[in-house]
Amino acid sequence: MQRIKNIFVMEKGVKIGIIALLLLCLLSLPADFYQLTRFILVALFSIMAYNAHTKASVFELGFYIAMVFLFQPFVEIPLGIMGWKIVHIGVAAILAGSFFIGKKKQKEVSVNQ
Template identity: 45%
Template sequence: MERGVLKYLKPLLALLLLLCLVRMPYGFYELVRFASMTGFSVIAYRYYKEMKEELAITFAALALLFQPFIKIALGRTMWNVVDIAVAILLIILWTKDNRHKNS
């Protein structure tokens, strides 16, 4: 049972990732890295608790990719591709979760 902010964590993270496509101050990207690492860790844990191992591993890997401590230099273009792909994944999973709960 998701409550409060956790219910909207996936679309919120998707929005933050899509905002990275626009030129923003460097601090914004750092904030997104921290928020993504934290959010993906929470999502990975929730999928682990639901015994959805593949999704748990996927989001744990995303948490490691986005972590801000040891930065992975992919270049702006590759990060944009990653941001878009992850945002799409988040929206698909959020939509699927909501549709499943409402039926």
């Protein structure tokens, strides 16, 4: 029970961090910031993928692995400025939605146990 609660708390913090980074990317900042953001996002999405694997959540695992490949910093995907802004907003919206759905799941788990 305590381990499940710790995973939910950690996931909340990681999701908030990812959402904040993605929203910061909407601003006009130096190119080095975006490169650093890619490295950070790959690390955070990898952590989230591992957590999804331990929970046996196949859909979340697939989503986080896709995000690792999308934001990997070694071979950039040429989407253009507007394309990347749309991607950042979309991923931030999906994570924000899963953040609130995760709260409902945490309440269900705590009630059942």
